[in-house]
Amino acid sequence: xxxxxxxxxxxxxxxxxxxxANPELEPLMPALxxxxxxxxxxxxxxxxxxxxxxxxxxxxTGGGELPxxxxxxxxxxxxxxxxxxxxxxxxxxxxxxxxxQWAIETIATPxxxxxxxxxxLAFQTVLSVIREHLRNAEHPATVLIVVPEQSxxxxxxxxxxxxx
Numbered sequence: 668x669x670x671x672x673x674x675x676x677x678x679x680x681x682x683x684x685x686x687x688a689n690p691e692l693e694p695l696m697p698a699l700x701x702x703x704x705x706x707x708x709x710x711x712x713x714x715x716x717x718x719x720x721x722x723x724x725x726x727x728t729g730g731g732e733l734p735x736x737x738x739x740x741x742x743x744x745x746x747x748x749x750x751x752x753x754x755x756x757x758x759x760x761x762x763x764x765x766x767x768q769w770a771i772e773t774i775a776t777p778x779x780x781x782x783x784x785x786x787x788l789a790f791q792t793v794l795s796v797i798r799e800h801l802r803n804a805e806h807p808a809t810v811l812i813v814v815p816e817q818s819x820x821x822x823x824x825x826x827x828x829x830x831x
Contacts, residue, residue, distance in 0.1 A: 669797055671812040671823035676777055677705040679813055683737035683769075684730070685762055685776035687750075690719035692726075692740050695747055695781050698815075706731035706738070714740065722749075723757030725765050739765055739774065747782035752792045755779055759793055763800040766807045775811040790823060 676684055676698070686702060687695045692714045694700055703711065710731025720726060724742045731738075741758035744750035758779075766774060778793060780786035790812070797810050812827075814820050 668808065669794070669801075669810045669812065669827055671814055671820040671827065672775075673815065673817040673820040674813055675701070675815075676775060676813045677702040677733060679775035679811060680734045681773040681775040681809075681811060682735060682771045682807070683727070683739050683766070683774045684733065684735045685739045685741055685759075685774055687743045687758070687777065687779040687781065688740045689745055690722065690724075690742055692716060692720070692742075695743060695750065696777065696779065698777065702733070706733045710738070714738075722754050723761060725758055725761035727765050727769055735775065737769065737771065739771075741779070743779050744781065750779065750781045750784050750789075752784065752788055755784070755789055755792045756796055759796040760800070763796065763804070763807070767804050769806075771807050773809040773811070774807045775813050777813050790826070794827065 713728040720742045726740050739762045741762045743754050743758045778790045780789040
């Protein structure tokens with residue numbers, strides 16, 4: 668099941684939240700800085716890397732103080748302006764593979780619109796990757812696409828229901 672919900676990613680009840688990041692696992696979207704603050708210092712420590720990750724990679728860490736047990740960090744670009752539909756596609760494919768490996772049932776994800784990529788293209792890219800993955804995999808069973816406003820959730824749910 669895929670559905671859009673209004674709310675704050677940091678307060679979502681899910682097994683894991685998806686966190687778009689750069690190769691050093693720093694947040695790429697300003698809204699994700701609040702997620703890091705809520706997750707606390709243990710979370711910051713868990714996401715420290717010895718080496719940078721490649722664009723398109725995904726890695727799982729603990730969720731710190733978040734309601735979600737895990738955070739799946741997706742490397743969607745080197746900076747906000749480097750995010751493309753292709754980098755989103757590769758990173759979300761890697762994230763969904765991690766869900767299969769970790770048997771993660773429910774994920775919550777933002778639409779990773781950053782820099783030069785339009786939110787509608789980012790949404791369409793994420794949705795198509797999720798749909799393709801769910802055709803062949805059991806995990807995750809539920810994907811929540813988290814947006815700030817209910818009107819935006821309603822609009823995205825209409826697009827999800829239309830097969831867009």
